[in-house]
């Protein structure tokens with residue numbers, strides 16, 4: 001028997017628009033899931049939205065039924081304005097070809113080759129922190145982590161190809177571009193972005209500025225006889241196994257923009273939360289300190305050290321359980337379907353939330369408690385693989401996950417070697433939109449260790 005999912009009725013005409021678009025959306029979704037169960041339904045103006053909150057059903061959506069649950073949704077269309085048709089946004093055969101072409105560049109072995117670039121960039125930040133520590137300055141972890149992860153992706157992509165001016169442009173453009181994109185995704189009145197408003201022109205100007213830089217580098221790189229082995233070069237050298245064709249300049253631009261956008265704010269947010277959680281849990285912080293001292297002493301980490309820094313990685317994973325950088329994921333339902341016993345009508349949207357699944361009481365004991373031992377090998381094996389989705393799942397799982405984990409563990413380790421990050425208050429709320437940001441930032445001071 002098929003069940004038509006139940007859910008909140010909302011207001012006439014707009015339905016639950018203000019609940020889903022409002023700042024308290026995650027608590028509202030949590031209350032809907034609590035009241036209506038694994039599959040619920042509510043209205044957003046003319047569309048029905050299904051909230052799927054069971055890992056078995058999410059697994060179906062992301063694996064065997066992935067062709068019926070596509071990225072043809074409003075948020076991906078908004079993001080496409082910036083990223084173009086990239087591995088992140090493309091669908092069907094176009095996506096399959098791109099994924100085949102880019103995936104080899106993100107393998108562990110290839111990422112290992114970028115490790116010195118990553119650690120050099122972190123070391124540069126720490127030099128600045130030495131000065132801030134002497135001056136007893138208050139820094140903001142949200143800002144610091146955003147800057148360092150942006151520099152890491154820029155240098156991993158382009159080595160030293162960016163001029164000083166271009167580096168400055170990238171740094172200036174990114175925060176407003178990301179903020180505006182976050183806002184656009186939450187706005188159901190998308191027609192406003194077609195109007196000739198100054199804000200829309202500025203948005204396009206940011207994209208154009210980045211495009212100019214990216215195309216300049218690609219063009220120069222095509223003429224170089226001895227190119228550096230950075231991520232851009234790996235992507236340029238990649239050839240389709242079936243056709244032998246490489247990515248075109250346009251396609252390279254879209255992949256580069258994707259690494260810029262998908263590859264830095266996510267890691268930055270998770271790292272900001274990591275400092276909040278370590279500040280709340282001195283016992284965990286001390287264990288990280290002990291592991292870093294034992295594995296590295298004063299040495300800079302290398303890829304060989306990464307598997308040894310296993311407790312630090314567990315801390316990062318548990319941080320992403322409580323504060324998944326991508327809190328809500330949408331899909332478009334192409335054809336009518338049945339999920340569990342529930343009827344899902346084609347032409348509508350489903351959403352599922354790593355944030356909610358990571359706190360689902362049927363799959364996590366004491367879900368609100370921060371406990372890195374959940375990621376001990378034996379415990380991890382017992383977890384439902386779709387109850388923990390910081391990187392998504394199925395064939396469209398994040399292609400940059402090894403990159404992100406190595407970078408995060410290296411940042412945590414290198415900061416810990418030198419400093420204790422001290423927060424005046426660790427009572428920080430999440431601000432949920434496209435990403436899970438710490439509301440109001442994360443002010444901190446530094447103490448030398």
Ligand code: HEM
Pocket residue numbers: 087088089099258259262263264266267270324325326329330389390391392393395396397398399400401403404
């Ligand atoms: C902690 C850091 C990161 C998190 C939490 C994260 C999260 C995610 C998630 C949830 C998805 C799946 C989206 C969906 O299915 O709708 C995804 C896809 C993707 N991510 Fe990441 N990401 C991170 C870092 C990175 C990095 C560092 C890169 C690149 C260097 C990257 C590149 C991508 C790409 C290209 C996709 C699209 C994959 C596909 O659809 O085939 N991400 N990421």
